[in-house]
Amino acid sequence: MDKPRSVSPQPAAAPGLNQADAEQAARMLDRLAEMAMEQAEAMHRATMAAVQADDAARAKEYGLAFDRAGRAVRHMLALKLHLARKRQEMAEKAAAHARDSAAAKETRRFRVARAVACSVAANRDLDAETCEAQIAAMWRRLVDDPGIDADLSLSGHALEEIVFHLCRDMGIRPDPAWIDPDYSGADWFGRRRKPKDGEDKPPAPWWPEEGPDTARYWHLDESDKVPVQGWYDIETGERLDRAPWLLKPGGG
Secondary structure, three states: OOOOOOOOOOOOOOOOOOHHHHHHHHHHHHHHHHHHHHHHHHHHHHHHHHHHOOOHHHHHHHHHHHHHHHHHHHHHHHHHHHHHHHHHHHHHHHHHHHHHHHHHHHHHHHHHHHHHHHHHHOOOOOOHHHHHHHHHHHHHHHHHOHHHHHHHHOOOOOHHHHHHHHHHHHOOOOOHHHHOOOOOOOOOOOOOOOOOOOOOOOOOOEEOOOOOOOOOEEEEOHHHOOOOOEEEEOOOOEEOOOOHHHOOOOOO
C-alpha cells in the first residue's frame, strides 16, 4: 500500500507584514548612515586641520559639528539595529505562520484520508486487495492533485466536499462522519446497502450521474451520523428540502 508522502510547506508571509517596505527602509537607512559617517569624517578632518593651524574658533566650530555628526551616526546605528531586530521578528513570524499553515493543511489532509479510507472499507462489495488499491490511489490524489491540495490549503473549505468528490470518482458511498477526529466508529457499520429485489446494484448516493453538474447533489442517510441528512448540495453546502430533480430551474 502506498504510504502518504510529506509535502514541503511553501513560504508564506505573516499577516500584516510588508517585506518590501522593510527592505526599502533598510536601504534608505544604510544610505543615511553612510552620509552621516562621511559628514563626521569631514568634520574630523576640518577640526584637526584647524587645530594644526592654531585656529581655535574654527576648531571649536568644527568640533561641535563633528559632535553633531557623531550623534547622527550613533542614532543611525541604533535605528539599524532596531530595524534588523524587527526584520528578524518578521522573518520568524512568517516562518512560524508557514509552519502552522502547513501543519494545519496536513491535519486536514489526514482527516479527509481517514474519511475516504473508512468509506472504502465500509463497502462490502470490495475485497481487501481492491480496498488497498483504492486507498493507495486516494493518497496519490490527495498529495499530487493540485486542485485538492489548493482546497486543503483553505482553512474554510469544506472537507466534506473533498471526501464526496474522491468517493464519487471511486464509486464509493461516502461516510463523512469519519472526518471528525473524535468519531470512534464504535457503532459503525457498512453504509452501502445491498441491492433490493430487482436491482442490479444499490442506487448511487449522488445525482445527477452525468452532465455538467454530475454528482453535485448527495444523499446522506440518517445512519451516516452527520448533522445534514437527506439531499445535500456540495457546491453551496446547503441541505435541500426536496429531491434535487424537484428543484425549480436555477436551483431554487
